[in-house]
Amino acid sequence: xxxxxxxALAFITIGMVAQASAQQNPxxxxxxxxxxxxxxxxxxxxxxxxTPLVLLHGGLMSSSLWGPTLPALAAGREVIAIxxxxxxxxxxIDRPISVQAIGxxxxxxxKFLKIDKADIMGYSLGGGAALQVAxxxxxxxxxxxxxxxxxxxxxFYPDILxxxxxxxxxxxxxxxxxxxxxxYAKENPRPEDWPRLLQKVGDFMKNDYDFSDEVRALxxxxxxxxxxxxxxxxxxxxxTFELLGGAQKDGGWDGSGRVASQLAILPGVTxxxxxxxxxxxxxxxxxxxxxxxxxxxxx
Numbered sequence: 319x320x321x322x323x324x325x326a327l328a329f330i331t332i333g334m335v336a337q338a339s340a341q342q343n344p345x346x347x348x349x350x351x352x353x354x355x356x357x358x359x360x361x362x363x364x365x366x367x368x369t370p371l372v373l374l375h376g377g378l379m380s381s382s383l384w385g386p387t388l389p390a391l392a393a394g395r396e397v398i399a400i401x402x403x404x405x406x407x408x409x410x411i412d413r414p415i416s417v418q419a420i421g422x423x424x425x426x427x428x429k430f431l432k433i434d435k436a437d438i439m440g441y442s443l444g445g446g447a448a449l450q451v452a453x454x455x456x457x458x459x460x461x462x463x464x465x466x467x468x469x470x471x472x473x474f475y476p477d478i479l480x481x482x483x484x485x486x487x488x489x490x491x492x493x494x495x496x497x498x499x500x501x502y503a504k505e506n507p508r509p510e511d512w513p514r515l516l517q518k519v520g521d522f523m524k525n526d527y528d529f530s531d532e533v534r535a536l537x538x539x540x541x542x543x544x545x546x547x548x549x550x551x552x553x554x555x556x557x558t559f560e561l562l563g564g565a566q567k568d569g570g571w572d573g574s575g576r577v578a579s580q581l582a583i584l585p586g587v588t589x590x591x592x593x594x595x596x597x598x599x600x601x602x603x604x605x606x607x608x609x610x611x612x613x614x615x616x617x
Contacts, residue, residue: 346407351426352419357381357407358427359399362392369460370396371437371606372424372451374444376466376593377519378498380406380505383593390599391439394607398436400424401505402447404515409507415518417443421450428458437606439463441593442549443519446529452540453532462540463602464558466548466592469529473554485520487513534561539578541605543598545587552583580605 346359359381364370371391375381381388381399391397402420404410413419424447428436437460440448445467452459468474474482490513493499503509533540540562544555559565562579569576582605587595 349427349430351430352423353413354403354411354423355409356423356427357401361388361397361399362395364396365394368395368607369435369437370398370433371439372428372448373397373399374402374420374424374438374440374447375399375405376442376444377523378405378502378515379593380501382406382505383501385594386596387594387599391602394603398427398431398433400427402444404506404511404518405502406505407507410511410514410518415515415522417446417450417522418454420444420447421454424448424451425455425458434458435460437461437463439465439602440467441465442467442589443522449529449532452536452538453529456537459538461606462536462538463543463605464540465543465598465602466545466589467542468550468554469533469558470554471523471526471528473550475550478549482520482523485516485523487517487520490516530561533558536562536579539580539605541580541582541602543582543584543592543601545584545589545592545595547586547588548592549589555581555583 346357349356349358373381373384373388373391375383380401384399388397388399400423401408403413403415403423424438435458438448438451440446440463442465445464448462449464449467449469452462471479493516494512499512502512502515506512542555542558542562544550544552546552548555556565559579559581563577564579564581567575582601584592584595584597584601587597592598
């Protein structure tokens with residue numbers, strides 16, 4: 319693992335850690351669901367007419383690293399921020415890391431909390447898991463927000479695929495110099511699992527996948543968010559939007575030709591700054607709480 323690759327991986331959390339102190343830290347909770355002791359936090363409070371929002375972080379991160387994005391989302395609704403398998407306050411278990419398994423964890427937590435429907439918003443790895451909640455448990459999902467989430471492994475830039483191929487347990491000691499590890503060591507019940515987590519995340523990133531058919535079959539309104547300097551070309555975010563029926567025709571002077579799903583390309587935003595990008599929360603909120611006329615658009 320060369321220094322450039324380590325720096326690229328470490329930078330993912332630098333901006334988030336720097337701003338995490340501005341975020342409230344409510345008492346966390348655990349739920350024993352789907353074979354995992356899953357950590358979650360409740361932010362904000364229930365609001366009449368507002369669907370709860372599940373928030374899923376990216377790989378090698380945790381729910382504490384959303385900076386100002388989380389409180390902005392929680393200002394008008396209840397937000398359930400989850401630490402996924404092996405991340406943050408959730409210890410790893412004896413199973414591979416996969417978006418399908420994490421999606422099942424989320425569904426089990428919603429049932430545990432007796433929440434009939436929720437909006438699901440996920441970033442990067444968390445976006446893949448959010449998609450799987452909608453695919454595998456559609457009855458639980460009201461709206462879906464996929465942030466910086468390529469739906470095919472081949473969508474990543476070639477140099478990113480090369481970096482992902484190098485992630486494994488052997489880089490654990492080198493990664494201990496990063497803020498990413500320092501946050502993990504502070505939060506995780508078993509910080510000695512750090513090499514194991516890197517190996518599992520690396521194994522996941524090496525597996526080929528293509529969720530085009532799953533996206534095409536989605537029945538819930540979906541927001542696709544990417545940065546114009548993201549980890550994959552913006553044209554693939556447009557392609558995902560097209561699979562949802564978007565970008566096929568003029569929306570019409572009255573908006574009647576629009577579909578229920580939406581696309582947002584945030585200017586000046588990279589994959590690594592996306593989680594704390596000032597435009598992210600208002601973009602998501604505008605989709606989750608649109609004017610009635612827009613919300614009633616037909617896919």
